[in-house]
Amino acid sequence: xxxxxxxxxxxxxxxxxxxxxxxxxxxxxxxxxxxxxxxxxxxxxxxxxxxxxxxxxxxxxxxxxxxxxxxxxxxxxxxxxxxxxxxxxxxxxxxxxxxxxxxxxxxxxxxxxxxxxxxxxxxxxxxxxxxxxxxxxxxxxxxxxxxxxxxxxxxxxxxxxxxxxxxxxxxxxxxxxxxxxxxxxxxxxxxxxxxxxxxxxxxxxxxxxxxxxxxxxxxxxxxxxxxxxxxxxxxxxxxxxxxxxxxxxxxxxxxxxxxxxxxxxxxxxxxxxxxxxxxxxxxxxxxxxxxxxxxxxxxxxxxxxxxxxxxxxxxxxxxxxxxxxxxxxxxxxxxxxxxxxxxxxxxxxxxxxxxxxxxxxxxxxxxxxxxxxxxxxxxxxxxxxxxxxxxxxxxxxxxxxxxxxxxxxxxxxxxxxxxxxxxxxxxxxxxxxxxxxxxxxxxxxxxxxxxxxxxxxxxxxxxxxxxxxxxxxxxxxxxxxxxxxxxxxxxxxxxxxxxxxxxxxxxxxxxxxxxxxxxxxxxxxxxxxxxxxxxxxxxxxxxxxxxxxxxxxxxxxxxxxxxxxxxxxxxxxxxxxxxxxxxxxxxxxxxxxxxxxxxxxxxxxxxxxxxxxxxxxxxxxxxxxxxxxxxxxxxxxxxxxxxxxxxxxxxxxxxxxxxxxxxxxxxxxxxxxxxxxxxxxxxxxxxxxxxxxxxxxxxxxxxxxxxxxxxxxxxxxxxxxxxxxxxxx
Amino acid sequence: xxxxxxxxxxxxxxxxxxxxxxxxxxxxxxxxxxxxxxxxxxxxxxxxxxxxxxxxxxxxxxxxxxxxxxxxxxxxxxxxxxxxxxxxxxxxxxxxxxx
Numbered sequence: 093x094x095x096x097x098x099x100x101x102x103x104x105x106x107x108x109x110x111x112x113x114x115x116x117x118x119x120x121x122x123x124x125x126x127x128x129x130x131x132x133x134x135x136x137x138x139x140x141x142x143x144x145x146x147x148x149x150x151x152x153x154x155x156x157x158x159x160x161x162x163x164x165x166x167x168x169x170x171x172x173x174x175x176x177x178x179x180x181x182x183x184x185x186x187x188x189x190x191x192x193x194x195x196x197x198x199x200x201x202x203x204x205x206x207x208x209x210x211x212x213x214x215x216x217x218x219x220x221x222x223x224x225x226x227x228x229x230x231x232x233x234x235x236x237x238x239x240x241x242x243x244x245x246x247x248x249x250x251x252x253x254x255x256x257x258x259x260x261x262x263x264x265x266x267x268x269x270x271x272x273x274x275x276x277x278x279x280x281x282x283x284x285x286x287x288x289x290x291x292x293x294x295x296x297x298x299x300x301x302x303x304x305x306x307x308x309x310x311x312x313x314x315x316x317x318x319x320x321x322x323x324x325x326x327x328x329x330x331x332x333x334x335x336x337x338x339x340x341x342x343x344x345x346x347x348x349x350x351x352x353x354x355x356x357x358x359x360x361x362x363x364x365x366x367x368x369x370x371x372x373x374x375x376x377x378x379x380x381x382x383x384x385x386x387x388x389x390x391x392x393x394x395x396x397x398x399x400x401x402x403x404x405x406x407x408x409x410x411x412x413x414x415x416x417x418x419x420x421x422x423x424x425x426x427x428x429x430x431x432x433x434x435x436x437x438x439x440x441x442x443x444x445x446x447x448x449x450x451x452x453x454x455x456x457x458x459x460x461x462x463x464x465x466x467x468x469x470x471x472x473x474x475x476x477x478x479x480x481x482x483x484x485x486x487x488x489x490x491x492x493x494x495x496x497x498x499x500x501x502x503x504x505x506x507x508x509x510x511x512x513x514x515x516x517x518x519x520x521x522x523x524x525x526x527x528x529x530x531x532x533x534x535x536x537x538x539x540x541x542x543x544x545x546x547x548x549x550x551x552x553x554x555x556x557x558x559x560x561x562x563x564x565x566x567x568x569x570x571x572x573x574x575x576x577x578x579x580x581x582x583x584x585x586x587x588x589x590x591x592x593x594x595x596x597x598x599x600x601x602x603x604x605x606x607x608x609x610x611x612x613x614x615x616x617x618x619x620x621x622x623x624x625x626x627x628x629x630x631x632x633x634x635x636x637x638x639x640x641x642x643x644x645x646x647x648x649x650x651x652x653x654x655x656x657x658x659x660x661x662x663x664x665x666x667x668x669x670x671x672x673x674x675x676x677x678x679x680x681x682x683x684x685x686x687x688x689x690x691x692x693x694x695x696x697x698x699x700x701x702x703x704x705x706x707x708x709x710x711x712x713x714x715x716x717x718x719x720x721x722x723x724x725x726x727x728x729x730x731x732x733x734x735x736x737x738x739x740x741x742x743x744x745x746x747x748x749x750x751x752x753x754x755x756x757x758x759x760x761x762x763x764x765x766x767x768x769x770x771x772x773x774x775x776x777x778x779x780x781x782x783x784x785x786x787x788x789x790x791x792x793x794x795x796x797x798x799x800x801x802x803x804x805x806x807x808x809x810x811x812x813x814x815x816x817x818x819x820x821x
Numbered sequence: 822x823x824x825x826x827x828x829x830x831x832x833x834x835x836x837x838x839x840x841x842x843x844x845x846x847x848x849x850x851x852x853x854x855x856x857x858x859x860x861x862x863x864x865x866x867x868x869x870x871x872x873x874x875x876x877x878x879x880x881x882x883x884x885x886x887x888x889x890x891x892x893x894x895x896x897x898x899x900x901x902x903x904x905x906x907x908x909x910x911x912x913x914x915x916x917x918x919x920x
Contacts, residue, residue, distance in 0.1 A: 795918065795919060796916060796919055797916030797917060797919030798915075798919075799915065800844075800851075800912060804843050807842075807843070
């Protein structure tokens with residue numbers, strides 16, 4: 093191992109690291125330009141258009157609309173890659189001039205009211221470009237995968253329409269230039285997830301899961317609304333992401349409203365990114381079709397919360413005073429989530445639920461990383477995690493395609509013989525998730541652990557604070573992750589097949605995406621090798637961080653400190669992961685396999701022997717009783733008394749009043765009808781009719797029709813007139 | 822010569838005309854009665870014109886004669902059409918306007 097980080101560097105004080113880095117900071121800010129960066133709105137526009145096309149005309153196409161979706165997302169991918177290439181070349185151009193590259197913000201005025209400009213537009217920088225690429229790659233592969241996986245589905249066209257719409261919404265969210273736009277994207281993503289989770293709504297559990305996802309997310313959405321409003325007023329009436337960050341960092345926003353805003357936004361992150369204690373919807377969301385789980389609940393949608401923090405990092409960084417502390421809300425939530433998710437993954441029978449809890453755990457990692465100020469590590473973990481987790485989810489879908497079940501204990505086992513491609517890709521992604529070098533997960537996980545700044549043995553210091561507790565949590569999770577993935581792999585692919593029929597490998601449209609993702613799961617980590625890693629030339633290290641992290645000279649990004657990488661910590665994390673694999677492997681490959689090849693657990697294991705272990709197991713099986721807490725205690729407890737009180741109030745209070753009022757009203761109505769209406773009004777109307785009627789009857793007789801009578805009347809009248817003239821004049 | 826003789830003559834003619842209009846059932850005779858009334862008016866116009874030594878009365882009388890000719894032409898045409906349709910010019914039968 094060749095790490096240049098010396099012991100002397102490791103003992104540097106935070107101040108000197110900061111000083112060293114400010115000296116490197118760029119002198120001027122260069123505006124980035126580029127057609128693809130300025131016209132990034134096209135990237136979400138393609139799938140949005142395809143959504144409408146598929147929805148209205150999809151069934152008329154030979155492939156029932158799927159080809160439109162694939163084409164649109166493919167176009168988005170091309171544009172996203174072009175934007176990424178342009179961004180990289182712009183960063184290089186700025187480097188040559190020793191300048192910082194500013195984000196490309198393109199805005200249009202939507203409407204104006206009371207002097208406030210409501211704008212919409214795109215904000216493209218390294219972070220946005222990363223997400224664009226991740227979302228479009230995973231989405232394209234999921235589209236292709238779905239053409240096989242859902243080939244016989246009755247709502248095939250509908251499914252593809254919403255897959256497109258989801259992709260468009262997520263891309264729209266990623267490109268948001270202001271927080272209002274973010275709310276729109278955030279909600280659109282939520283709606284799509286509701287529709288897609290409930291894709292097979294005919295079965296009650298699926299529609300319940302969709303509702304649960306929707307309702308749990310609503311809790312957080314309130315946080316988002318409150319947070320955006322608080323920040324809007326606190327920052328002097330602006331929704332702009334860049335301005336919010338700038339004003340938060342420059343101290344133009346008072347600390348209290350900033351803290352309140354950051355806390356409210358954290359609530360939004362809790363629900364969307366499945367953080368403890370609003371994570372309960374995510375495992376249930378596995379009721380949706382597997383490609384949806386891969387796309388929405390692993391790789392893209394759930395990272396919306398992480399992206400929100402990363403995007404508004406100035407607000408969070410200053411609001412929680414991440415620099416120079418050793419504990420804050422984000423770090424604690426991330427730490428707890430990562431442990432809770434990892435521990436719950438142990439007791440699941442359903443392979444997708446294992447992966448769902450694993451996602452929660454890994455999202456916890458990202459939030460933890462953001463909480464300790466390791467911004468780049470968090471974004472990098474988001475990047476690598478998307479690939480290996482999508483690979484795992486699609487792999488579990490491939491397995492379920494073969495055995496028609498998700499239950500690892502009763503319907504799987506021994507599948508490595510039947511499904512070699514799925515097995516290999518699943519293994520690669522599992523090892524990447526477990527964090528073994530040199531796979532992707534290792535590098536990003538290691539950066540997060542180093543970023544806590546809590547390690548002091550040769551490197552690993554110089555972070556934003558001494559987050560030692562978070563480091564310990566991260567290490568425990570590393571071991572747990574490795575162990576539960578070992579369990580999952582054993583139950584699925586090793587031992588003896590326990591299901592029915594003869595499973596067989598899936599078709600190319602499923603296997604090829606798996607392999608692409610597996611390759612990315614191996615290689616994605618090499619994009620951000622730690623600085624000073626001597627096995628490769630120096631300009632190969634930290635590429636990702638260099639292009640993605642905003643330069644220090646930019647006012648919209650906080651001055652974060654970067655902890656030194658530590659090879660001792662890297663070795664420790666790898667050893668911890670290996671220990672997790674070894675422990676779980678000894679249990680499954682050793683003891684369980686020895687009992688019988690088709691066994692899934694020991695009948696006389698810890699749980700059977702020790703009541704403490706049994707209690708622990710019970711706690712995990714019941715998901716820390718959180719669902720009971722929500723639906724039983726909180727919902728039930730609130731529902732019961734309120735319902736009773738409301739009933740009593742209803743019966744004795746409102747009903748009485750209503751009845752009384754009703755009776756009086758009826759009486760008044762009778763009076764009005766009998767007296768006023770019938771006698772007064774009708775009498776007037778009738779009598780006014782009677783007079784003309786009688787007069788008409790009389791006058792009618794004069795109309796004899798005989799001309800001579802008329803003439804007589806005329807003569808008489810003329811004679812009378814003449815008489816009148818004679819007499820009166 | 823006294824203007825009163827002409828006035829009496831005109832009044833008699835007028836009264837005869839009114840009587841004829843109100844009592845006669847034959848449409849043609851009613852038209853003729855109308856002519857009587859008009860001519861009584863003419864007599865008055867000419868007589869009072871002469872009395873006042875003015876030519877205006879005679880001019881008016883000429884106008885009335887012209888208008889009366891036109892009127893009787895239209896009237897006779899109507900009577901003729903009624904006769905063609907109903908084979909009768911009895912006014913008492915023509916009561917379509919009865920209310």
